Amino acid sequence: MSQTVQAVANDGMRPSGGSILVVRDLYRYFGGIKAANGVNLDVGRREIAGLIGPNGSGKSTLFSLVAGTVKPDRGQIRFDGHEIAGMSAHRIARLGLARTFQIPAMFDNMTVTENLLAGAAQGHWQGAHERAAETLGLLKLVHVADNRASDLSGGQQKLLEFGRVIMRQASLILLDEVTAGVHPNIRKIILEAIARLRERGISFLIIEHDMEMVRNVCDRIIVMDSGRVVTSGSFNDIVRNSEVMQTYLGRPQ
Amino acid sequence: MKSRLASLVLLIAAIVVLALLPALVNNYWLRIATGALMWAGLACSWNMLGGYAGYINFGQSAFFGLGAYTSALLMGDPLGLPFFATIPAGIVVTAIFAIIIGAPTLRLRGAYFAIATWAFAEVLTQFVNVVGFTGGIGGLNLPPFLDERFFYFTMFAAAVLTYLVTWALFERSRFGLKVKALRDHEPAAEAMGINTALVKLQTFVLSAVTASVFGSIFAYWVTFINPKSVFGGDITDQMVVMVLLGGLGSLWGPAIGGVGLFVINRLLWMNWGDTAFYIAILGAAIVLVVLFLPNGIAGLFAKRPAESATVLDKAVDKLVGNGEGGHS
Numbered sequence: 001m002s003q004t005v006q007a008v009a010n011d012g013m014r015p016s017g018g019s020i021l022v023v024r025d026l027y028r029y030f031g032g033i034k035a036a037n038g039v040n041l042d043v044g045r046r047e048i049a050g051l052i053g054p055n056g057s058g059k060s061t062l063f064s065l066v067a068g069t070v071k072p073d074r075g076q077i078r079f080d081g082h083e084i085a086g087m088s089a090h091r092i093a094r095l096g097l098a099r100t101f102q103i104p105a106m107f108d109n110m111t112v113t114e115n116l117l118a119g120a121a122q123g124h125w126q127g128a129h130e131r132a133a134e135t136l137g138l139l140k141l142v143h144v145a146d147n148r149a150s151d152l153s154g155g156q157q158k159l160l161e162f163g164r165v166i167m168r169q170a171s172l173i174l175l176d177e178v179t180a181g182v183h184p185n186i187r188k189i190i191l192e193a194i195a196r197l198r199e200r201g202i203s204f205l206i207i208e209h210d211m212e213m214v215r216n217v218c219d220r221i222i223v224m225d226s227g228r229v230v231t232s233g234s235f236n237d238i239v240r241n242s243e244v245m246q247t248y249l250g251r252p253q
Numbered sequence: 254m255k256s257r258l259a260s261l262v263l264l265i266a267a268i269v270v271l272a273l274l275p276a277l278v279n280n281y282w283l284r285i286a287t288g289a290l291m292w293a294g295l296a297c298s299w300n301m302l303g304g305y306a307g308y309i310n311f312g313q314s315a316f317f318g319l320g321a322y323t324s325a326l327l328m329g330d331p332l333g334l335p336f337f338a339t340i341p342a343g344i345v346v347t348a349i350f351a352i353i354i355g356a357p358t359l360r361l362r363g364a365y366f367a368i369a370t371w372a373f374a375e376v377l378t379q380f381v382n383v384v385g386f387t388g389g390i391g392g393l394n395l396p397p398f399l400d401e402r403f404f405y406f407t408m409f410a411a412a413v414l415t416y417l418v419t420w421a422l423f424e425r426s427r428f429g430l431k432v433k434a435l436r437d438h439e440p441a442a443e444a445m446g447i448n449t450a451l452v453k454l455q456t457f458v459l460s461a462v463t464a465s466v467f468g469s470i471f472a473y474w475v476t477f478i479n480p481k482s483v484f485g486g487d488i489t490d491q492m493v494v495m496v497l498l499g500g501l502g503s504l505w506g507p508a509i510g511g512v513g514l515f516v517i518n519r520l521l522w523m524n525w526g527d528t529a530f531y532i533a534i535l536g537a538a539i540v541l542v543v544l545f546l547p548n549g550i551a552g553l554f555a556k557r558p559a560e561s562a563t564v565l566d567k568a569v570d571k572l573v574g575n576g577e578g579g580h581s
Contacts, residue, residue, distance in 0.1 A: 069440055093446035105441035107434050108562035109502065118434040121427040122446035128427075149437075150562035168445060 020045050020172050020203045021066065026075030026085075028065055035061035036072065037227030043172065048194065048204040049232075050218030052211075058227040059207045060102055063174050066205075067099045068092040080171055094123060098170035100178050102207075104157035108150035112141055115149050115160055119167030128167070135163045138196075139189055155182040162190055166197065173197070175206045179213055191217060271409060275402045285519050287405045287474065291467050292515040294412040295488075296495040296507030297419055298463035303493070304502030305423045306456045307436035307568040308363050312354075312370030313492055315377045316461040318484035319347045320468025322381065325393040325478055336398075340469045347465035348458050355457040360450050363571030371486075378484040392479025395472055404474040411470060415463055416508065422459075424504055432456055436502075436567050494535045497542045500551025502564035509550050514538070 021043040028036040035058045043049045051059050064070035066077055068089035077085040084092050107115050116135055120128035136142045139159045144152060149160060158178060165173055175194075179187045194204060194217055208214050214221060215235045222232040231241065239245065274286055295317065302308050320343035326332075327339040334342075350373075358369040381387045423429035435442040435449040442449050472478045495514050500506025518531045542549060547563040 067444060069443070088448075089440070089443035090446050090448045093444055099444050101441065101444075105438045105444075107437035107441070109437055109564050109567065110430075110433055114430060114433070117427070118430045118442070119445050121430040121434070122448075125427055148557060148561055151558055164445070 018044050020047075020080055021205065022076070022078040023062075023066070024076040024078075026062075026065060026077065027073045028061060028070060029073060034058075034227045036065060036075070039065075039075070039224075039227065039229055041222055041229050041232070043203055043205050044219075045203055046198060046201055048198060048206065048217055048219050050214045050221045051205060051207045051224060052209070052214060052221060053224035053230075057224040059224055060176060061227075062224070063099060063176055063205075063207065066092075067097060067174060090122070093168070093170075096169075096171035097174070098165040098168040098172070099174040100158075100161045100165055100176050102176045104154070104161045106149040106152075106157055106160065109148060111146050111148055112136070112152070112160055113145045116163055116167050119164035120169075124167065124169050131167060135166050138166075138193060139163045155186040158182050159186055159189065162193065166193065170202065172203045172205065175204060175208075177207055177209065179208070179210065187213070268413070275405055280401045283401050283405050285516065287401070287408045288519070289512045289515045290405075290408040290412040291471060292491070292495060293508040293511035294408070294415045294467050295464055296492050296499065296511035297412075297415050298460050298467070299489075299492040300496045300502065300507045301419060301423065301460040301463065302453075302456050303568065304496060304500075304506070304564060305429065305432045305436060306453055307502075307564065307571045308359065308453060308457070309367045309493075309568055309572055310370045310457070310460070311367050311486075311489055311493075312372070312374030313460070313464055314484050314486060314488035315370070315374035316347045316351065316464040317468040317471070317488055318374075318377065318381070318480070319343060319350060320465030321472035321478050321483040322387060322393070322468075323347075323465075324469040324472045325395050326386070328395050328473070329393060333396075336469075336473050340466055343465045343469045344462045347462050351458045351461035352454065355454050359453040359457060362574040363568070364573065367572060374484060374486065374489065378480050381480045381484065388479075390479065392477060392482070395476045395478070397476045398473065404470065407470050408467075408474075411466055415466075416504070418459075418463075420504055428452070428455075433502075436564070436571075437562075490535065494538050496549075497565075498538050498546075498549055500549030501547075501568065503549065503551040506549045506551035513550075 019042040023039050023041045026036050026039040037058070039058070039062055051062070053059055061070060065072050066079070068084065068087055068091070072085050075085060076083065079092065080096055082095055084095065107118055110118065113132055113136070116132040117128055120131065136145050139162065141156065141159060141163065144156065149157065152160060162175070162178055179190055182190075191213070198204065206218065218235065220232055221235055221238045223230045223238060231238070233241075275283055278286070295313075299310060299313050302310055323343035323346050324336065324339040327334045327342055328336060354369055354373050355366075358366045382390055387393065423432060431442065431447045431452045434445065434447060435452060439449055468483060472483065475482070491514065495510035496507050497510070498514065499508065499510025514535070517534060518528055521531050522528050543565070546552065547565045548555065548557075
């Protein structure tokens with residue numbers, strides 16, 4: 001029975017028993033723009049799934065729908081066994097979902113350390129100061145610990161936002177172009193941290209335009225276009241699929 | 254570490270001087286000191302929401318007035334309650350109104366909240382003007398108690414408590430982290446699991462009841478209140494300017510601005526018998542602060558690059574709905 005279900009399932013899906021995130025028939029229109037037009041996808045436990053697609057294909061909207069900042073018109077989102085479609089962002093976060101924003105979302109007037117502590121202020125306060133010190137070390141931000149977040153460089157802000165996500169002790173982390181436009185050194189720090197977190201059992205859904213990064217860190221690639229998941233598979237599967245490459249690379253970025 | 258010790262010594266010295274002040278100055282100056290403590294406390298109450306959460310409240314005088322009128326009504330006929338019993342009553346009344354005003358409007362962007370608080374203060378003033386039990390325009394008398402030292406020490410205790418609570422909650426606890434996080438980036442704060450609507454409401458209620466406590470003490474101190482003296486919009490205006498001048502979102506800024514401007518006000522009155530010029534000083538202070546000193550006087554002592562984001566930026570963003578301030 002479940003075999004049949006799998007066989008007819010949309011390409012973005014995996015067997016849902018082992019999935020931390022299950023999205024089914026998700027719709028969200030903004031006026032005439034079909035930002036989510038029947039999205040189906042799964043993210044497995046401990047999986048690092050890469051989300052690719054042309055600009056305007058609905059990747060960031062999907063993040064906002066899953067994280068609760070945008071409410072779906074209809075459809076289901078199941079996260080770690082909870083139905084979360086339409087739930088407020090802070091309640092979804094408390095269930096163990098963490099995210100970064102496309103433009104780094106700094107707490108500008110707070111110090112780097114305070115930014116990290118703020119990530120743990122709701123529900124993960126035990127040992128927060130120790131973990132903040134650890135995270136500063138992990139992300140090589142110790143020397144700017146007492147600087148204000150708004151005074152950091154763009155790359156450091158990306159690191160800090162990533163660090164705040166680590167402080168959340170989430171089970172699923174959504175990263176929106178977390179390495180875009182950052183120095184290779186900083187990118188390396190982030191990639192190492194992702195690998196370390198996965199070892200702890202954390203799953204990732206990553207929006208990424210850099211195919212090198214996608215190849216290096218993602219277990220599976222999910223391709224979106226026009227508000228839908230077009231296909232998914234390993235990096236090699238996707239690259240071999242010329243139609244997908246046309247979709248993804250055939251348009252100006 | 255050294256500067257921390259220095260500020261601790263300074264703080265203890267200030268508290269000792271303030272505690273001994275009644276023995277050092279005459280009643281005239283003691284009254285001015287009592288007023289300065291009140292304004293330092295009121296400015297701090299406005300700063301809780303305006304500075305730490307970035308939500309501009311243009312109706313804070315309503316809560317000052319609610320405390321004053323609650324105390325006046327309960328101390329007068331027929332109840333004649335003792336003064337200290339009327340302070341908690343004022344707190345309860347104020348908290349109820351703050352929840353009614355704040356719960357629906359703090360979810361929206363700052364401009365709606367600012368308009369709602371301003372309108373609430375206006376409506377309440379007119380209400381008190383026209384109904385009978387408040388004495389209308391004529392106001393209310395309280396049982397006179399002419400002990401300047403009592404009022405000085407009561408105001409002193411209230412101010413110390415206000416700053417202690419502000420320090421503990423906003424500077425030293427994770428509640429403060431949540432408040433400042435939502436001020437700087439509301440969607441990101443939500444994404445950390447912070448219930449921003451609730452945290453804003455808690456901060457607003459705390460800010461309102463603090464103003465109410467000072468209203469209660471003020472009413473008993475001056476023994477006569479009317480709608481203009483405790484609900485007047487100029488009371489809110491002064492709190493706003495005091496905080497902006499002293500330093501929005503800083504612990505000591507409101508104390509600097511509150512004491513500084515009130516003492517200037519009294520000196521003008523002593524020298525010219527008129528405080529019309531004071532209004533001009535307030536206006537000039539706003540312009541100068543916005544243009545040249547966005548972090549206020551307290552900001553002069555903090556090291557930060559000129560291009561840094563400021564708390565004022567965040568409050569203005571929330572007010573006009575720019576950037577990441579609001580969310581739907």
